[in-house]
Amino acid sequence: MIFTCRNCGGNVVFSPEKQKMYCPYCEGEDCEESTVKPTTVTQCSNCGGEIQINEYTSSSKCSYCGQHIVFDERVTGAYEPQLILPFKIGKEDAKKLMRDTFSKKIFAPDSFLSEVKLNSMEGMYVPFWLYDYDTNYDYEGKGTKVRVWRSGNTEYTETSYYTIQRNMDVAFDKVPVDASFALNDEIMDLMEPYKYGELIDFSPKYMSGFFGEIYNDTADNLESRAKQKAENDAEGLLKSSISGYTTVTPIRKNLRMQKKGTHYTLFPVWLYMYTYRGKTYRYHVNGQTGKVIGTVPVSVAKVCAYGATLAASFATIGLLVRTILEIL
């Protein structure tokens, strides 16, 4: 599926800045016509060039003519997402966020934040499974409170024992787990939180202009991570409800979880890959909130240059002093 402009025939993309479909050729807005051309998944329906895709690619860009293509068979049927968070952060904003975050890191290589390099950033819709749970946490523990006081020469210790009982019903709404093998789970977790209020029903038009992937594994196979997240959160809620005791010893912990549903969803992420001295560094900008994740590569040349600058100024000071002495 390609989105073409009904005014000029150009390739219409989703604009994060305008929150509309946009034709960069005639600057038309909401002027898209979707064209489904019979095509093989690896061939550009515009120029016939071969498109590099892998088994999970659902939308891509032709490297010959720049046409954005959404692969119908990978956004329909079993692969049709229920929800999507359309990009809110455009490419220029994503580049600025990278610069704002890393420009003060003086040891970064010069090219790291160069215009040319940052232009290689690509927006990508990452597949996620969102899980809903109803949970019940039945807990019993023994708590103690210790009071110590002194009267005359005698120190008294009083220990009071309490039975702590909690029965909590917690409904978890949309616990996110990324469904892309290529992306690091921990990094995707750091991308959170996404603002769920802006989730909308899926439409393939939001993918025009961006790369996309189908889920790499099923909701069932990836569920253990969601359960673990929900369990940790339930444990946190329980802990925050128990305070004021000197010691707490659990006697019974019974956490029951019932899955209420799953939602196949696409989340927006800007990706920046930077290779330095044979190592590839990956940076991610949350395409909705602008949160930046990644650590800066340290340039060996920069570290040396910095040291060299310091040595040079010492030398200058030495020379100045000597000059003054000579005048005297």
Ligand SMILES: [Zn+2]
């Ligand atoms: Zn146009």
Ligand SMILES: [Zn+2]
């Ligand atoms: Zn093409």
